[in-house]
Amino acid sequence: MREVSLVAFTLLSQAAVGTTWVLLAVRWWAGRAGPVEAADAGASAGVAALVAALLGLAASFLHLGRPRNAWRALANLGSSWLSREILFAAAFTGALAAGVLLRLRPGSAGFGAGFADGFAAAIGLGLLWAMAMAYRLRTVPPWNSASTPVAFLGTALALGSLAVATALALGRAEPGTPPIDPRPLVLGALLVLVVEAASARRWLRRLASGGGAEREAFARVGLESRRLLFARLALSALAVVAALSALFSSGAALPLAAALVLAGSAEATGRVLFYEARVRSGL
């Protein structure tokens, strides 16, 4: 499938954006307790977000027929949401890298790093919006609905919450690291997974009752690829079980990591189905 690189790009970028948001919130919350906690909270998640964003950008090149012309991708910012998406993706990764690099210097996690984090979070919002608009093509009815931004936002928040929660749980094992309870993040991720499931159900119902392009998309997603659809549901259910298990084990790292891997796999499967639903109006 040609879209594998796009599945990787969108998922990794969205996970990086979500992690940046959640990390910013956690650091703000931890900052109320003291500057040391705010500086160190979930540092490994920040690095992971940067790695994900870089891998996502690298993956995006793999679907290009002539990558050497990729530098021209910003030439149509006036009307192309894809151009804007690429601009935001590059700016987001740059801001993320600046934040991580500033934190690497001992005792430097001050205003500069905080500013870079906040800037990355704001650019990340732009990236997510541009990404959703790039897929909301008026000539591709199955994608042209509110379900697209909801799905992208859901991916970002679910994976971001679980990634930061896992980083916090792992960080607790290190001596001298201030403890931050990851369970509120797990609760948040569970809520997002439920909202995502409801939105996906609504999307499928819309496809089933829509016009020609929507009905063909439903035939592809709901009938031809029903095994993938079941796999997506099963993986999501397993992610919920793992997250609940983490909740009841006081935020243990292992079930959290399992929930993150399972949720990531569920999102990847869902994204493959999303691309399967690409049916244009007309020919």
Place this chain on the structure above:
Amino acid sequence: MKGPFAVHLDASSCTGCKACQAACKDHNDLPAGILWRRVYEVSGGGWTRTGAAWAHDVFAWNLSLSCNHCEQPVCAEVCPTGAVRRREDGVVLLDSEKCMGCRYCEWACPYGAPRFDAARGVMTKCDLCDDRLGQGLVPSCVAACPMRALDFGTREEMEQRYPEAEGFPLPDPRLTEPALRLTPHPVAPRSEADGRVTNVEEVEP
């Protein structure tokens, strides 16, 4: 003749001989697998039994299509590199040298006009035989049609003479405002409920 231009297809007289498709391929020296002009075969119907007798309501007709040089070309709108642009005379041109091969225009065009050249890694599309237009000639597909089912002229002239191109399997013309006019085949209205494109493997290789 000055643009903007439009093409008219009289589907009621098109026999599906594909001379237009072959002429386009020949004039533009297109490689195997790339069709800028395609002839879609639309058919439907079947056999029904009434008592001891069987009756059929089978129908078939052809739809010759290439880029429709839309007034609101979604391909040009979405192309991130600016490789696609609509010229003042309405011709939508794709500069393959600027293309990065993301195939986003292919996703967006409701007529399937932009075609990917895998060997070069770039998109290609009909330029309305720009070289022939410069010589005051009509596009090669129009010149080749033995049934004169294809007609070419200014958009204004075509809009006055022929109806809008709509109905199955075409998209809503309001999406991109194509420079295409269509005289439908008499059985075309039946295609809305019962028709399908039956040569998908040929037109989407």
